[in-house]
Amino acid sequence: xxxxxxxxxxxxxxxxxxxxxxxxxxxxxxxxxxxxxxxxxxxxxxxxxxxxxxxxxxxxxxxxxxxxxxxxxxxxxxxxxxxxxxxxxxxxxxxxxxxxxxxxxxxxxxxxxxxxxxxxxxxxxxxxxxxxxxxxxxxxxxxxxxxxxxxxxxxxxxxxxxxxxxxxxxxxxxxxxxxxxxxxxxxxxxxxxxxxxxxxxxxxxxxxxxxxxxxxxxxxxxxxxxxxxxxxxxx
Amino acid sequence: xxxxxxxxxxxxxxxxxxxxxxxxxxxxxxxxxxxxxxxxxxxxxxxxxxxxxxxxxxxxxxxxxxxxxxxxxxxxxxxxxxxxxxxxxxxxxxxxxxxxxxxxxxxxxxxxxxxxxxxxxxxxxxxxxxxxxxxxxxxxxxxxxxxxxxxxxxxxxxxxxxxxxxxxxxxxxxxxxxxxxxxxxxxxxxxxxxxxxxxxxxxxxxxxxxxxxxxxxxxxxxxxxxxxxxxxxxxxxxxxxxxxxxxxxxxxxxxxxxxxxxxxxxxxxxxxxxxxxxxxxxxxxxxxxxxxxxxxxxxxxxxxxxxxxxxxxxxxxxxxxxxxxxxxxxxxxxxxxxxxxxxxxxxxxxxxxxxxxxxxxxxxxxxxxxxxxxxxxxxxxxxxxxxxxxxxxxxxxxxxxxxxxxxxxxxxxxxxxxxxxxxxxxxxxxxxxxxxxxxxxxxxxxxxxxxxxxxxxxxxxxxxxxxxxxxxxxxxxxxxxxxxxxxxxx
Ligand code: HEM
Ligand code: SF4
Ligand code: SF4
Numbered sequence: 001x002x003x004x005x006x007x008x009x010x011x012x013x014x015x016x017x018x019x020x021x022x023x024x025x026x027x028x029x030x031x032x033x034x035x036x037x038x039x040x041x042x043x044x045x046x047x048x049x050x051x052x053x054x055x056x057x058x059x060x061x062x063x064x065x066x067x068x069x070x071x072x073x074x075x076x077x078x079x080x081x082x083x084x085x086x087x088x089x090x091x092x093x094x095x096x097x098x099x100x101x102x103x104x105x106x107x108x109x110x111x112x113x114x115x116x117x118x119x120x121x122x123x124x125x126x127x128x129x130x131x132x133x134x135x136x137x138x139x140x141x142x143x144x145x146x147x148x149x150x151x152x153x154x155x156x157x158x159x160x161x162x163x164x165x166x167x168x169x170x171x172x173x174x175x176x177x178x179x180x181x182x183x184x185x186x187x188x189x190x191x192x193x194x195x196x197x198x199x200x201x202x203x204x205x206x207x208x209x210x211x212x213x214x215x216x217x218x219x220x221x222x223x224x225x226x227x228x229x230x231x232x233x234x235x
Numbered sequence: 236x237x238x239x240x241x242x243x244x245x246x247x248x249x250x251x252x253x254x255x256x257x258x259x260x261x262x263x264x265x266x267x268x269x270x271x272x273x274x275x276x277x278x279x280x281x282x283x284x285x286x287x288x289x290x291x292x293x294x295x296x297x298x299x300x301x302x303x304x305x306x307x308x309x310x311x312x313x314x315x316x317x318x319x320x321x322x323x324x325x326x327x328x329x330x331x332x333x334x335x336x337x338x339x340x341x342x343x344x345x346x347x348x349x350x351x352x353x354x355x356x357x358x359x360x361x362x363x364x365x366x367x368x369x370x371x372x373x374x375x376x377x378x379x380x381x382x383x384x385x386x387x388x389x390x391x392x393x394x395x396x397x398x399x400x401x402x403x404x405x406x407x408x409x410x411x412x413x414x415x416x417x418x419x420x421x422x423x424x425x426x427x428x429x430x431x432x433x434x435x436x437x438x439x440x441x442x443x444x445x446x447x448x449x450x451x452x453x454x455x456x457x458x459x460x461x462x463x464x465x466x467x468x469x470x471x472x473x474x475x476x477x478x479x480x481x482x483x484x485x486x487x488x489x490x491x492x493x494x495x496x497x498x499x500x501x502x503x504x505x506x507x508x509x510x511x512x513x514x515x516x517x518x519x520x521x522x523x524x525x526x527x528x529x530x531x532x533x534x535x536x537x538x539x540x541x542x543x544x545x546x547x548x549x550x551x552x553x554x555x556x557x558x559x560x561x562x563x564x565x566x567x568x569x570x571x572x573x574x575x576x577x578x579x580x581x582x583x584x585x586x587x588x589x590x591x592x593x594x595x596x597x598x599x600x601x602x603x604x605x606x607x608x609x610x611x612x613x614x615x616x617x618x619x620x621x622x623x624x625x626x627x628x629x630x631x632x633x634x635x636x637x638x639x640x641x642x643x644x645x646x647x648x649x650x651x652x653x654x655x656x657x658x659x660x661x662x663x664x665x666x667x668x669x670x671x672x673x674x675x676x677x678x679x680x681x682x683x684x685x686x687x688x689x690x691x692x693x694x695x696x697x698x699x700x701x702x703x704x705x706x707x708x709x710x711x712x713x714x715x716x717x718x719x720x721x722x723x724x725x
Contacts, residue, residue, distance in 0.1 A: 039449035045473045046453045048328050050363065056324045063323040125331075125363045129470060214452045216322075216431035219315065224428035229439040 006184040015195070016180040020173050023198045030205025031213065044211035045134065047126050054119040062112025068105035069148075072098065077170050081163040095158040106149045113142050133207040140200045147193035154189055166190060237511040238534065238544045240554065241442030241585050242420055242480055243563035244494065245503040245573045247682060248591040249642070253380065253413040255279050257493035257502075261417075264492050265479070270471025272337040272362055275375060276478035277417040277493045283391040283402070283622065284378050284411075288333040291464040292392040292577065298327040299462030300425050300580030301518060308519050308581065310425055312459050318431055327459035331470070335373045337362040363470070381411050393625040401618055410594030410619050414626075415501075417493060418465040418478035419576070419584030420444050422509065422532070423518040426477070429460035435475075440696065441506065442585070443480045451475050462580035486696035500685045505561035505692045506554065507568075507585070508534040508545060518581045522629040525578040532583070533568050536561065557694040562681060563587070570678055571669075572638050574627035589682070590627060590635055592642045594619045606647050610664065613639050641668040645675045649683075652676075 035042065048055055076098055084094055117138045120126055169182035183191070204210070261277040280286045294300060298312040312327045331337075340357035348355035359368045378387040388411075389399060420437075424444050427435040434450035435457055437443070446457070446466070451474040457466045458475060466477045481491040485504075489495065494502035509532045517528035534541045536558035545555050558564065566573045566589065573587035595616060599609045613620075613636055620639070624632045644664050651660040657672075665671055670678070681689060 040472070040474075042449075043451065043453035043473045046455050046468070047470075047473075048325060048455060049331050049468045049470050052324070052328065052330050056326075059323040124366070128364045211452060214432060216433075216452075216454065218433060219318075219431040222433060225424060226427055226433055226436040227439045228436040 006181045008180050008184055012180040012184060015191075016169065016183040017173075017178040019195075019198055020178070023202045024173075027201050027204055031210065034205050034210060042210050042214065043208070044214075045208040047129065050125040050129065051119065051123045054115060054123065058112050058115030058119055060112070061108045062116055065105050065107075065109030065112055068101070069109055069145075072102055072105060076163065077167045080171070081161075081167065084163070091158070091161070094163075099152060099156060099158075102152050103149070106145060106152065110142075110145050110149065113138065113145060117142060133203070136203060137200075137207045137209060140196065140203070144193065144196045144200055147189060147196055151187070151189045151193050154187070160187055160190075162186075162190065166194070236544065238508055238541065238548050238550075239442065239511040240440065240506050240508055240550065240558070241422060242485065243505055243507045243561070243567070244417075244491075244586045245563055245566045245589065246415055246586065247501040247503075247589040248412055248414065249589065249593050250499045250501040250682075251279070251413040251415060251591075252499050253279055253281065254498055255376070256496050256498055257415055260492045260496040261478075264481075266476075268471070269362075270469040271467070271476060272339075273331065273334050274467040274469075274476065276465070276467075277415065278375070279413050279415045281376075281379055281381055281411055282414045282626070283388045283394055284381070285387055285390045285392075286414075286416075287375065288329050288464050289373075290390060290392050294462060294580070297329065297459065297462070297464065299460060299464065300577075300582055301423065303519050303581070306519070308515060310429055310460055311462075312429070312456070318429065318454075318456050322431065322454055322456075325455055325459055328455055328468075329458070329464065331363065332373075335375065335377075336368070338368055338371065338374075393622060395625075398618065398621060402622075410598065412591045412594055414576075414588075415493070416463065416465070416576070417586060418444060418461075418480070419463060419582065419586040420478075420480055421585060422511075422514050422583035423581065425460040425462060425580075425582050426457035426466050429456040430454070431456060435466075438482075441485070443482050443485070444477070445479055445482070446475050446477060448472075448474055448476075462577065462582060463584070485693060486698060488693045488695040490691040490693060494691065500690065503562040503566060503681075503690045505563040506558055506694070507561060507563050508536055508541060508558050510534060514583065518583055522579045523631040525581065525583075526575060526628050526631065526634060529575060529578065529583055530568055530571070533564065535568070536564060551694075551697065553694045557692050560692045562690055562692060565681060570641070570674075571634075572641055572678070574634065574638070576627060577629070578627075579629035588627060589642075590623050590638055592639050592646075595639065606643060606650070610640065610643055610647070613643065637668065641670060641678075644668045644670060645678050645682075648672065648675045649679050 120130055120135065120138060165182050165186050169179060172179045172182065200209075258275055258277050258279055262275065266272070266274045266276060275287065278287050286292065291297060291299075294311060300311050301308050302311045313321075338359045338361050341360055342357050344355050345357055359371055360366065361368050378384070381388055385402075388394075389402070394402060420443055422442070424435070424437065427437060427444060430451075431454045432450055432452045434447045434452070436445060436447065438445065453468075453473045453475070455468055455475065458464075458468055460466075461477075466475050468474075469476050481489075481493075484491060484495075490502075490504045494504050513532050517525065517532050520528040536542070536545075536555065542555055545558070563573075567587050573589050575584045575587055578584070595613065596606075596609065599612065604612070620632055620635050623635045624630050628634050644667070648657075648660055648665060648670075651657050662672070665675055680686075
């Protein structure tokens with residue numbers, strides 16, 4: 001398979017080399033820029049004060065779902081297939097675990113997203129306090145998740161193994177060895193999913209999604225009551 | 236022993252006339268921005284009453300404050316694990332309806348309306364949705380002065396079944412008083428402990444509890460953790476805000492806005508020294524003992540050893556002097572007439588209340604009793620002493636009786652002085668409550684004459700010594716300009 005010469009055109013370079021690097025640059029610099037210039041706007045933008053019942057049935061499944069989804073993506077895309085095999089995980093077993101786990105987490109996320117999107121439009125107080133960014137984020141996430149679920153459902157048999165194509169392509173991007181040929185024969189629905197993710201990453205630093213980077217880790221081991229001293233000697 | 240300094244306030248409830256000036260001046264100074272209009276950093280409640288937000292004292296519902304779970308002090312809402320699990324939706328967070336939906340009126344209608352058969356009216360418009368509100372069902376101080384009672388009054392969480400009957404029976408001779416409330420700048424603040432991002436802190440030099448607006452990520456656990464519901468969520472900036480003890484004024488040696496503008500001159504502001512090593516122990520004490528444990532924390536600033544310790548901590552002379560002259564120390568520890576609000580929440584609040592004698596006097600004087608006759612009768616009073624104990628001593632009625640008797644004894648003595656009958660005054664009355672003639676006069680001066688310089692003893696913070704005040708200009712405050720519309724804090 002790998003030997004067969006694949007034709008890659010300018011569009012492949014655009015989509016699978018230029019675009020990902022552009023997006024990553026925006027993602028990294030965007031976060032730095034926002035943090036440096038406007039820390040006051042860095043927040044999860046909680047709307048629980050305005051509405052909390054629907055939020056519970058939206059935010060809880062969505063977040064638990066998306067965290068599982070991200071974990072799954074890490075295992076499937078960042079950890080090489082060779083490592084899976086070294087653990088004695090056959091293609092067949094991997095596929096069954098990935099599909100069932102993926103579908104469960106994916107549908108959990110989707111369910112949460114549907115409730116969150118409904119809430120955003122249906123609850124007047126929430127809608128009135130939504131920015132364009134809040135809505136863009138929800139819609140993009142919906143599209144990403146729908147495309148991701150469709151891709152999984154279209155490949156239940158497992159004839160297409162993203163661990164031989166998309167995964168090495170992604171690792172190539174992250175290790176500065178981009179190879180667009182790996183993406184040439186990927187089914188269109190997977191390509192669409194990846195493209196949507198890149199769109200999401202490009203707007204990410206300019207929306208509420210910055211809250212993801214602020215996941216409180218220090219809190220885990222911190223003493224409970226904090227005293228803060230201004231610099232210099234206090235009177 | 237670890238000596239630290241904390242701000243303190245004493246509020247004399249006997250003299251509060253419920254005028255709400257403190258709330259209004261605080262609002263005009265700090266919370267007249269979008270997203271804050273529902274916040275009353277200072278509010279005045281009628282007691283008995285359900286308060287603001289509604290029934291805030293019902294911790295079975297709101298889960299505020301600390302709990303002593305088998306010897307371990309933990310937040311009532313749950314520990315760190317609870318917060319990690321529930322960070323996506325905080326089950327104990329109040330919603331805006333627990334406060335009220337903020338609104339404004341379309342006043343411009345009044346001047347812009349064309350001539351018509353009917354008078355134009357200004358209609359209420361929700362600040363949250365911008366839509367007209369048909370009927371306003373709840374707002375700040377909706378039940379002021381027992382309005383709507385007994386229905387609302389009996390919803391007061393302090394009125395338990397046993398009290399309910401008696402209070403209903405006594406309703407026509409009803410007692411009520413006002414309770415001004417603000418952040419207590421607690422020694423063991425639940426809000427600070429709950430903040431996952433470490434945005435909330437106590438200032439090392441004076442213990443003022445603040446929210447770092449740049450570090451707040453809107454995880455909103457401080458709001459549920461504070462048992463007094465004195466951290467609020469700004470729905471426009473999506474960050475937490477609270478009373479800042481008017482720190483820009485305090486640093487300049489000025490009293491807080493709410494204290495300065497109080498027409499009844501009921502508030503006292505100063506500093507206290509306390510032993511930080513004993514905070515945990517005091518906060519873990521059995522409910523009824525927390526008040527006395529708190530007194531045990533506060534150090535005597537006139538004690539030479541304490542002063543030496545303060546110097547060792549780098550505390551300057553003017554601060555030690557302020558601690559010596561502190562009206563807070565005098566009223567709380569020397570005279571023991573001020574009590575913490577709901578000490579059983581275990582946050583060790585530093586706003587103290589002198590319980591009101593007036594409800595008792597009103598009832599008894601109306602029955603024709605004179606003060607001398609009331610003095611022994613205080614021991615037999617059930618209401619409102621039981622009620623006051625629920626508010627200020629976790630149900631322990633002894634300290635309440637002691638204070639009320641002390642205040643009454645002072646009053647009786649001072650009346651004798653005024654009437655030229657000092658010589659005949661029976662000193663036993665003063666002795667019984669731990670006073671003598673000199674101390675009674677001193678207490679009277681502090682409470683009744685209440686000179687400005689004696690109510691407010693505030694040392695200036697010598698900022699010029701550790702920061703470039705010129706550079707710092709405009710760097711603190713809530714004014715906020717977003718760089719572009721798309722990410723307008725969003
Ligand atoms: C890493 C841990 C995360 C934490 C602690 C976290 C926390 C939060 C919190 C506190 C809120 C506000 C909920 C409220 O309205 O009260 C929120 C909202 C949101 N989060 Fe997260 N989040 C995390 C990860 C993520 C991830 C990975 C995504 C998506 C890629 C995400 C997307 C969102 C979205 C879209 C909303 C808005 C929901 C709405 O419409 O109200 N979060 N998150
Ligand atoms: S009263 Fe509430 S907000 Fe103020 S310090 Fe105490 S716990 Fe924190
Ligand atoms: S101390 Fe200042 S900020 Fe706090 S309630 Fe009083 S006036 Fe408001």
